[in-house]
Amino acid sequence: MSAQSDTNVKEPLVTTSVGVSAIAAAAQQAFSRMVRVSERERVAWLFALADGLDAHTEELQHLAEAETSLSRIRLRGEIARTSGQLRLIASVVQEGSYLEAIIDHADDRMAPPRPDLRRVLRPIGPVAVFSASNFPFAFSVLGGDTASALAVGCPVVVKAHPGHPLLSRRCMEIAGEALHRVGAPDGVLALVEGHEAGIELVEHPVIKAVGFTGSLEGGRALFNRAAARPDPIPFFGELGSINPVIVTAATDRVRGSELAAGLAGSFQLSHGQFCTKPGVVFLPFDSELERALPAHVKSNSERMLTQRIADGFRERSKDLLSVPGVSVLAGEPTLADAQTVRARVLVTDTRVFEEHAVDLLTEVFGPTTLLVRYATEQDLFDALHHLSGTLTATLHAEPDEDIAELTRVLEDRAGRVLFEGWPTGVAVTWSQHHGGPWPAATSTFSSVGATSLRRFQRPIIYQDAPDAVLPPALREMNPLGIPRRVDGSYTV
Template sequence: MSAADTTPDELKAILAAAATAATEWALRSAAERAAALTAVADALDAAATKLVPIAQEETFLAAGRLTGELKRTTFQLRLFAELLTDGGYLDARIDHADDAWPMGARPDIRRVLEPLGPVLVFAASNFPFAFSVMGGDSCSALAAGCSVVLKAHPGHPRLSAAVGRIAADALRAAGAPEGLLQLIYGTETGRDALLDPRIKAGAFTGSIAGGRALFDLATSRPEPIPFYGELGSVNPVFVTEAAAAGRGAEIVAEFVASYTLGAGQFCTKPGILLVPADSGMVEELSSAARPEAARLLNDRIHSGYLASLSGLLEHDAVDSLGATEGAFDAPPAPALTTTTASALLADPEGLITECFGPSALVATYRTDDELLAVARVLNGQLTATIQGEESDAVAPELVRLLAKKAGRVLWNQWPTGVSVTYAQQHGGPYPATTAPTSTSVGTAGITRFLRPVAYQGLPAHLLPAAVRDDNPLGVPQRVNGKLAGQ
């Protein structure tokens, strides 16, 4: 089943409603917004036994994985509800008037973050709950006080419609304005919506090509808008000599589990593993047990995956590693390829590229200098991982180099599985994202949909509550440069 594209007339009405809803929603208190998000979480949890089977039918992901993903999604809604109650995300600042300010008398200025307006969210295919209709982008935009127009992913239309309906009903019942969350369908509709002046920000999770095209549209508008695209990443893993020597077999087993998780359809899949040559790890990887073949999300992802894998295998410097049976079947059996670090350095563009599906490239290196050189030629990454020992001499420089290239640097852990927390950072320099200064997972993601406004000399009754001296909301305030209470 596929949903019919939203017509231009329908889109017109949807955008008008989104603008009205944004105005009303921005006026609601943080407590009202928090209650509405919690109501959506409760309603989705209550519908789990109905939603998970639909998701399974449409995406071929396992029921356990989908149940966990829904739990993550509703947890996320409740976490953002808490964030609203705390109010620290508002970055409330109060500067009292000060005649003795060294550059000259300063006026009374108060600054607080306010919602950007209607946000257009493009849903992803690989997380039908957590990065789709009520995923992290929608959640943080709604929490920020924005309305959301959600471009549904064609990979799971029935699930999108069901989640959209449940969420909209729950929002309505919680007193949220009509039109706060609306779904649209169709590629052209999404592009048209992105170009509409009422849309004030875009968010996207998907491929580099798709995300870049939308970023280009968003920045080409008469009024360019922020566009938060989370695109592609190879998530390299660097195994030091000491780690390979000490726990090579364990690393191999964990790596196989990580790159094949969800049939390799994670933006954080470790796509390149750097191992010391002559450490025996290549042989271990070659013979390591791999999970069974699993069906991919849809035909386009399957054919795209096969094309990337074939392209890689046609590269002079790349060979298969271990079993190759079934790698090109449907469903595809997990596969491994191999090359050398010097080949990566000779052709980074050709070899350090995302291959979205159940395969990874194992590259052997000879010296720590070669390992550091690979870190230097990386482009932007969501994650970069070190499997090392605390005594590794190469570690400090490797951490420093990887922090320049990636949004998240891991030590002796695996990048798949992105916890939703206060300190999470899911982002990175292009092409990992189109907005390196932001995150699409974790509570800091709310900042994407807020802009600062300063109020100079306003009487108390005209000020937003968050920057009033009596602080009726009890939010953290930075007063004259210092956090109050510190």
């Protein structure tokens, strides 16, 4: 529970190479102790962290407001989500099936004879976690990556995001105090700061996995470094998404105006700085939604999370408008000299979209969306086949429409397929998945939901092992009382 920083310093600090090595060594020592820590103790750690966040809500909200410009309501909700996520992960550990305990007893009747085989998931080792800018709590110091790694017994070293350094340091202090109170070993959670420190962390031999939420460019660079190590390690990245929305012609006629209000609320939520923001919307020519949407587009400028994000938004907006056949439907020009930008809606058709799909499907992080008009259902299907991997895909259709083929196209490209509703907002539940095919994510398992723990575990088999040396999850009498598969049958 350490941080190479001073909470009274407002500018991002740099953790030296010596500091990174010291923190990594402490994490390695902590891991050697954590493998002997019981599930009950790790559950207590997670609850203590959740309680610590809740107890400091007012203080943390003010710090986050000052550093991110996010609203008080948004931040308080995110703190509650983060503490709730910690408690959900604790309940996953308590339930026990995350260990995937499997026992096949010896059987001499088989050919060849089967030995006693027992399989369980074990922690992979110290984990590096990279904080995100747009969720200063839920995907930061005590976010889903940290929660799921600690839950399975992996120490965590967090790379703080430079967009909210004071908040990161204070969260780490609160976490350290909470973990100390419940007897967690030193070194289970630490913080580093600085670009080079992040790279050194990914390349450090002690680190056995990386969790990352951020840009495609930054994530791909770190992904390549993780793969290029002498001992390559898994990189679990969520790298951005276009999140397409499809509106059928029938639905547009029936409730296009209503959908316009919903779309406007979704793509402008938090000024478009959600990874699940709907970035492209397929709708029919002569659309009711298109006619109604301009009235819902905000005319005021809003401050982005960082200057870099604001500059990136302006640059990508210009790139889109440089494509022949793309025009502005609504929204003022973006400001050129500030961290504030205005919302904008662009429009084109499927012919232009198919010809320039690579350019038009590059994520624009900020308050904009692209409407793509289609003339026929075949035009729509042809355009959809140009979509790459995405976190979400949303379909608005009427109850009597046959949407089976549309659904098949979307499920091939998205990690979450929505029917009605809007993709912004990710419920933290046992069933939730927050990933998708490349470039949305780099792994099957994501940082949200019960299966997030699976990223930081590896299977190990014990063959003909004495009961006394087995992990409790595999001992014959099932002392943990967890669900297990024994000789092919699932038992509780």
